[in-house]
Amino acid sequence: MYKGIGACAGIGIGRAVLVRQADLDYSHVTFAGAETEKARLAQAAAAFTEKTTAMAEQMKQRVGEHQAEILMGQVMMLSDPFMTGQMNDAIDQGQCAEGAVDTVCGMYMDMFASVEDEMMRQRATDVKDLKERLLKILLGQEDVDLSALPADAVLVARDLTPSMTAGLRRGSIAGIVTEVGGATSHSAILARAMELPAVLSVPGIVDAVQDGDCVVVDGGEGLVLVKPEDGVLLAYQARRDALLRERADLTHYHNQPTRTEDGRQVQLFGNIGSVADAAAVAEASGEGVGLFRTEFLFMDRAALPDEEEQFAAYQAVARQFPDREVIIRTLDVGGDKDIPYLGLEREDNPFLGFRAVRYCLKREELFATQLRAILRASAFGKLKIMLPLVTCLDELHSARTLLEQVKADLDRAGIPYDKAIPLGVMIETPAAVLIADLLAREADFFSIGTNDLTQYIMAADRGNANVAYLNTPFQPAVLRAIRQIICAGHQAGIPVGMCGEAAADPLLIPLLLDFGLDEFSVGASAILPTRKRIAQWSAQRARQLTEEVMALPTASQVQTYLKTHAQP
Numbered sequence: 001m002y003k004g005i006g007a008c009a010g011i012g013i014g015r016a017v018l019v020r021q022a023d024l025d026y027s028h029v030t031f032a033g034a035e036t037e038k039a040r041l042a043q044a045a046a047a048f049t050e051k052t053t054a055m056a057e058q059m060k061q062r063v064g065e066h067q068a069e070i071l072m073g074q075v076m077m078l079s080d081p082f083m084t085g086q087m088n089d090a091i092d093q094g095q096c097a098e099g100a101v102d103t104v105c106g107m108y109m110d111m112f113a114s115v116e117d118e119m120m121r122q123r124a125t126d127v128k129d130l131k132e133r134l135l136k137i138l139l140g141q142e143d144v145d146l147s148a149l150p151a152d153a154v155l156v157a158r159d160l161t162p163s164m165t166a167g168l169r170r171g172s173i174a175g176i177v178t179e180v181g182g183a184t185s186h187s188a189i190l191a192r193a194m195e196l197p198a199v200l201s202v203p204g205i206v207d208a209v210q211d212g213d214c215v216v217v218d219g220g221e222g223l224v225l226v227k228p229e230d231g232v233l234l235a236y237q238a239r240r241d242a243l244l245r246e247r248a249d250l251t252h253y254h255n256q257p258t259r260t261e262d263g264r265q266v267q268l269f270g271n272i273g274s275v276a277d278a279a280a281v282a283e284a285s286g287e288g289v290g291l292f293r294t295e296f297l298f299m300d301r302a303a304l305p306d307e308e309e310q311f312a313a314y315q316a317v318a319r320q321f322p323d324r325e326v327i328i329r330t331l332d333v334g335g336d337k338d339i340p341y342l343g344l345e346r347e348d349n350p351f352l353g354f355r356a357v358r359y360c361l362k363r364e365e366l367f368a369t370q371l372r373a374i375l376r377a378s379a380f381g382k383l384k385i386m387l388p389l390v391t392c393l394d395e396l397h398s399a400r401t402l403l404e405q406v407k408a409d410l411d412r413a414g415i416p417y418d419k420a421i422p423l424g425v426m427i428e429t430p431a432a433v434l435i436a437d438l439l440a441r442e443a444d445f446f447s448i449g450t451n452d453l454t455q456y457i458m459a460a461d462r463g464n465a466n467v468a469y470l471n472t473p474f475q476p477a478v479l480r481a482i483r484q485i486i487c488a489g490h491q492a493g494i495p496v497g498m499c500g501e502a503a504a505d506p507l508l509i510p511l512l513l514d515f516g517l518d519e520f521s522v523g524a525s526a527i528l529p530t531r532k533r534i535a536q537w538s539a540q541r542a543r544q545l546t547e548e549v550m551a552l553p554t555a556s557q558v559q560t561y562l563k564t565h566a567q568p
């Protein structure tokens with residue numbers, strides 16, 4: 001059994017298909033003169049651009065804009081005169097085209113690989129992909145085509161590059177296993193977007209597996225089993241079938257209102273990071289969008305998306321949900337969300353530093369551009385604006401002032417927008433909990449960000465495994481905070497939602513219902529399971545359970561109690 005990082009839950013069972021490294025040895029290529037080599041390089045670059053643009057187009061339709069942008073990023077990189085200039089210089093110094101590509105891309109890879117930041121390190125994978133594909137073109141080798149694999153294939157590769165995955169679709173293969181890549185790597189993002197069970201960062205897996213071996217991928221637990229014994233295989237098949245049956249049972253809840261057993265209706269929205277995610281939420285019959293993490297529009301690229309590009313994305317999501325609410329969160333950068341070209345300085349405590357609304361309020365131009373794009377898109381749907389990481393009223397005041405200025409600009413230009421667009425705040429800091437009554441007087445809605453709220457209340461970094469035992473919403477401190485926030489919102493007459501991961505935790509659903517949460521916002525794949533769970537609770541039973549749970553003094557007691565009593 002091999003252990004890695006579970007990047008997309010689900011069980012995949014199938015036959016291994018190894019994606020081998022291509023033979024990129026070019027030692028046999030002799031230098032044919034600078035002009036000839038430069039011409040070969042230019043030809044290969046043109047072929048690369050044509051092929052990659054076509055792949056990006058395919059990807060855009062199948063997976064989403066963001067993933068297509070990763071590929072277009074490679075085209076951009078190769079069209080950068082600085083990079084091609086360096087390659088031509090290498091040729092002038094006597095290297096063949098292959099050597100020039102190898103040397104220059106190698107330099108960029110070393111540069112990206114040496115930085116600490118995970119997102120930046122991912123770019124080394126992109127440059128490697130670019131280098132290998134350029135070399136293959138120069139050496140006349142075929143690219144791996146993953147679009148023709150059988151449905152029971154389990155892909156085993158050192159790393160999955162964006163270009164390799166262009167042909168994959170939801171359900172097209174049984175699973176993915178790679179040797180490298182973390183939870184935020186491109187392979188992980190792609191696997192989740194396509195709901196393919198995936199385990200990444202499994203050291204030595206490529207050498208441990210042969211083509212055709214039976215492989216089990218347990219994406220939930222992050223486990224890979226190669227040639228499992230019959231009994232183990234049968235057990236996994238049974239679990240996979242049960243999961244699939246569970247999924248099929250859920251179709252009953254498709255396109256149904258979200259109601260408790262005794263008929264109280266709540267809203268069930270989806271969390272998205274792209275236009276493609278919005279389609280997945282609509283497909284799962286989500287009733288709107290409770291969190292659009294707009295930072296994904298800003299990531300994995302070399303420069304800011306301009307107003308038009310942002311407008312197009314917000315408008316596309318608004319159109320996906322014509323009569324439904326779509327909550328767009330303004331840029332949440334900093335902390336663990338680095339966007340290198342924004343030039344944020346390295347900080348000792350980035351989670352306590354210059355991030356989210358703090359950053360936007362200092363970069364007024366950038367903030368105004370985003371607000372303008374959201375306002376323009378508000379003419380096409382029911383958009384709401386939400387501010388991340390609010391800690392004091394001044395932040396809400398400053399954001400509102402800027403919003404009013406942008407509205408006045410649009411009025412002057414005669415551009416239509418929703419004049420009554422609601423402005424809400426995320427409650428994800430202890431400060432915001434403590435002044436929730438004051439915030440509720442001025443905010444149009446609350447959404448509880450339990451991922452950050454938990455880490456700040458418990459003073460436990462959400463990415464640090466050593467303090468993971470503290471970082472759980474079962475902590476009585478967190479549960480009390482959630483109850484307090486909902487109460488403060490309701491006293492002021494504003495709706496309260498939750499868009500942190502806790503909203504999708506089946507054990508917490510009865511508590512959240514009893515606290516009076518108005519809106520649950522969860523990932524697309526959690527929409528139907530959450531609707532089913534909500535339908536299993538009545539106010540009375542949720543009340544009884546909550547009373548018991550809120551009297552328990554520790555997180556482990558809360559969790560154990562819920563595990564035995566919160567199963568309807």
Ligand code: PEP
Nearest residue numbers: 428449450451452499500
């Ligand atoms: C949260 O903090 O709960 C949240 C929803 O925002 P993010 O996970 O993007 O920080």
Ligand code: MG
Nearest residue numbers: 428449451452
């Ligand atoms: Mg957050």
